[in-house]
Amino acid sequence: MIPWLLVEWFRAHARALPWRDGYDPYKILVSEFMLQQTQVGTVIPYFERWIIRWPDLRSLAAADETEALKLWEGLGYYSRCRNLLKAARAMAEAGYTSPPAPAEELRTFPGIGAYTAGAIASIGYNLPVPAVDGNVERVISRLLGIEEPSGSAALRHRVTEAVSSMLNDRNNRSRKRISPREFNQALMDLGAMVCTPSRGGVPFCGECPWENYCLARKTGREAELPLPRQRAPISRDEAWGVLAVSSIHKGILLHRRPNKGLWAAMWEIPWFLRSGNFWEDFDAWCVSCGLNLSPDRNSPKEVGYTSFSFTTHHVRAQVVTCSVEGTLPDETWRFFSLRELDDVSLPAPSRKFLACFEKIDIL
Numbered sequence: 001m002i003p004w005l006l007v008e009w010f011r012a013h014a015r016a017l018p019w020r021d022g023y024d025p026y027k028i029l030v031s032e033f034m035l036q037q038t039q040v041g042t043v044i045p046y047f048e049r050w051i052i053r054w055p056d057l058r059s060l061a062a063a064d065e066t067e068a069l070k071l072w073e074g075l076g077y078y079s080r081c082r083n084l085l086k087a088a089r090a091m092a093e094a095g096y097t098s099p100p101a102p103a104e105e106l107r108t109f110p111g112i113g114a115y116t117a118g119a120i121a122s123i124g125y126n127l128p129v130p131a132v133d134g135n136v137e138r139v140i141s142r143l144l145g146i147e148e149p150s151g152s153a154a155l156r157h158r159v160t161e162a163v164s165s166m167l168n169d170r171n172n173r174s175r176k177r178i179s180p181r182e183f184n185q186a187l188m189d190l191g192a193m194v195c196t197p198s199r200g201g202v203p204f205c206g207e208c209p210w211e212n213y214c215l216a217r218k219t220g221r222e223a224e225l226p227l228p229r230q231r232a233p234i235s236r237d238e239a240w241g242v243l244a245v246s247s248i249h250k251g252i253l254l255h256r257r258p259n260k261g262l263w264a265a266m267w268e269i270p271w272f273l274r275s276g277n278f279w280e281d282f283d284a285w286c287v288s289c290g291l292n293l294s295p296d297r298n299s300p301k302e303v304g305y306t307s308f309s310f311t312t313h314h315v316r317a318q319v320v321t322c323s324v325e326g327t328l329p330d331e332t333w334r335f336f337s338l339r340e341l342d343d344v345s346l347p348a349p350s351r352k353f354l355a356c357f358e359k360i361d362i363l
């Protein structure tokens with residue numbers, strides 16, 4: 001009964017989204033990678049450009065990573081883009097022309113966890129597999145009055161169990177099972193449009209098909225559930241962002257980050273923690289990186305401040321330009337001309353540093 005009310009609501013109120021057109025599993029795959037950590041409204045133009053450029057799994061499997069990262073620029077979390085390419089290539093190598101249907105098999109490909117596998121299996125192939133993300137956790141925890149913190153394994157487990165059981169619900173009259181494709185999307189849309197987070201106020205319970213059944217609504221706890229996330233404390237750091245310019249190489253020094261972890265394998269404008277004087281920090285940073293640079297110590301010019309955040313860090317950076325010459329230790333260091341930089345996908349801090357430099361004639 002309760003699942004069917006939601007499906008009926010969805011049929012009347014579903015959002016028109018480009019990846020819902022025809023429910024092509026490849027389009028669901030792309031949209032789900034893009035939607036991880038990113039709002040629907042932001043994703044739509046990126047998705048549309050992506051599908052024009054790479055309309056199917058085969059074409060994406062043959063895509064150039066630099067071009068893909070450039071098209072992804074602005075969406076953030078670039079490991080998603082790399083993993084999407086890796087997953088497409090692995091699927092193509094395994095002989096698939098479209099993502100496989102079973103959720104367990106989907107999970108063997110890079111970047112595909114339980115939620116993404118559930119979304120592709122249920123939305124792309126209409127299989128009865130839960131797809132539980134933060135939106136779904138919020139809706140179900142309120143509906144059932146589950147008292148577990150957001151983001152906890154306990155909440156994910158209880159919500160997944162509840163959704164699994166609802167996916168097997170049968171219509172009282174026809175005895176037909178609900179459509180997993182409709183039900184999972186209905187949960188997503190309800191969470192996005194009606195059972196919204198408490199931050200901006202309270203959910204729109206008067207518009208909810210579950211209003212008469214919802215435990216949070218009955219007990220006036222709509223704004224309290226799910227319980228708040230248990231967060232690690234934020235560390236606040238000071239740093240230097242350095243545009244080191246070589247007139248011999250006619251370019252700006254960039255460093256390629258390690259292949260794993262934050263902003264994996266991306267080229268970035270160097271930045272390092274600030275403890276005092278710029279040149280003391282610069283020299284210590286060069287030693288730690290194995291860089292043998294000869295800077296013009298009269299050259300540093302402060303061009304502004306910017307800030308950026310990652311994981312549990314908030315960094316305030318003073319942006320400085322200076323002249324350097326020297327040989328570079330390995331291929332993870334390179335001088336890029338400004339024209340070359342246009343073709344490189346940069347992490348957010350580097351783009352912020354460049355924005356500070358834009359006002360200055362540096363090369």
Ligand code: SF4
Binds near residue numbers: 143194204205216222
């Ligand atoms: S009644 Fe309100 S709190 Fe309960 S599921 Fe609906 S929108 Fe969410």
